[in-house]
Amino acid sequence: MVFVHLADGFEEIEAVTVIDVLRRAGIEVRTVSISENRTVMGVHGIPMIADILIKEADYGRCEMIVLPGGGQGTDNLGRNELLVKKIKEFAASGKWVAAICAAPAVLGRAGVLNGRKATVYPGGEHNLIGASVVPDKVVISDTIVTSRAPGTAMDFAFTLATILKGEETANKVKGQMLLG
Numbered sequence: 001m002v003f004v005h006l007a008d009g010f011e012e013i014e015a016v017t018v019i020d021v022l023r024r025a026g027i028e029v030r031t032v033s034i035s036e037n038r039t040v041m042g043v044h045g046i047p048m049i050a051d052i053l054i055k056e057a058d059y060g061r062c063e064m065i066v067l068p069g070g071g072q073g074t075d076n077l078g079r080n081e082l083l084v085k086k087i088k089e090f091a092a093s094g095k096w097v098a099a100i101c102a103a104p105a106v107l108g109r110a111g112v113l114n115g116r117k118a119t120v121y122p123g124g125e126h127n128l129i130g131a132s133v134v135p136d137k138v139v140i141s142d143t144i145v146t147s148r149a150p151g152t153a154m155d156f157a158f159t160l161a162t163i164l165k166g167e168e169t170a171n172k173v174k175g176q177m178l179l180g
Contacts, residue, residue, distance in 0.1 A: 001028045002064045002164070003057060005083060006050050008035065009072025012042035013150045014100045018066055021157035024173045025165045032057050034080040043070040059086050062095075064164065069101025069121065069149075078106040087112060091144065096163065098145035100156050104128060107144065116141035119148050154179070 004019055015031070022029045033040050033050035041047050065087060067077055077083060084106070090097050091112035099107050104120040105127030107113050114130035119139045131141075137152040138145065138159045145163070147156035162170040174180040 001030060001061050002066055003030050003032045003062045004066045004068065005032045005034055005077060006040040006048060007073045007076035008041050009043050009070050009076060010040065010068045011070035011073060011101055011150055012044055012046045014068035014153045015048065017153040018157045018160060021161055021173060025161040025169050027161065027164050034077060034083055043072060054080065054082055064096035064098060064160065065090055067099040067103035067106055069103040071102050074102040074105055077103060078109055084110050094143050096143045096145065098160055100147040100153065101149050104146040112144065116144055118144065118146040120146065121149050
């Protein structure tokens with residue numbers, strides 16, 4: 001199961017693209033609100049209703065944490081102590097953690113990028129504390145996946161689908177979506 005974490009100010013295309021592609025690939029995805037409210041407002045005024053609240057999330061069943069970006073959303077994600085704790089636990093135990101756009105900053109501030117390669121939205125490189133910053137669209141370093149921007153959301157989503165379900169399944173979904 002994958003938990004896509006939503007905070008007010010999240011970048012809608014980054015969240016919905018990942019959710020959609022992973023579900024098409026047959027991966028169980030749960031959206032997780034980091035607040036006390038299941039309704040979470042995106043940066044462009046699009047509300048989403050999360051499946052669960054973070055206090056209800058069973059991280060023992062989760063195999064990947066995903067963080068969509070958005071400036072305000074990223075700040076809100078980074079202020080959630082439970083989420084940051086889970087990110088650190090996942091990284092330390094070799095479980096998957098993925099972040100796109102501004103959200104890799106949460107990983108850098110949590111100290112999980114030390115000695116790893118990572119990418120981030122241009123201008124946010126200083127937040128990738130301990131990382132070797134690269135300008136690639138998507139970067140896999142051990143069990144940490146980072147991506148750059150809303151425009152790389154599809155590449156990011158298919159990278160995650162490949163990690164979790166294999167290249168054959170990811171390519172099948174791409175074909176169904178007329179992407180390849």
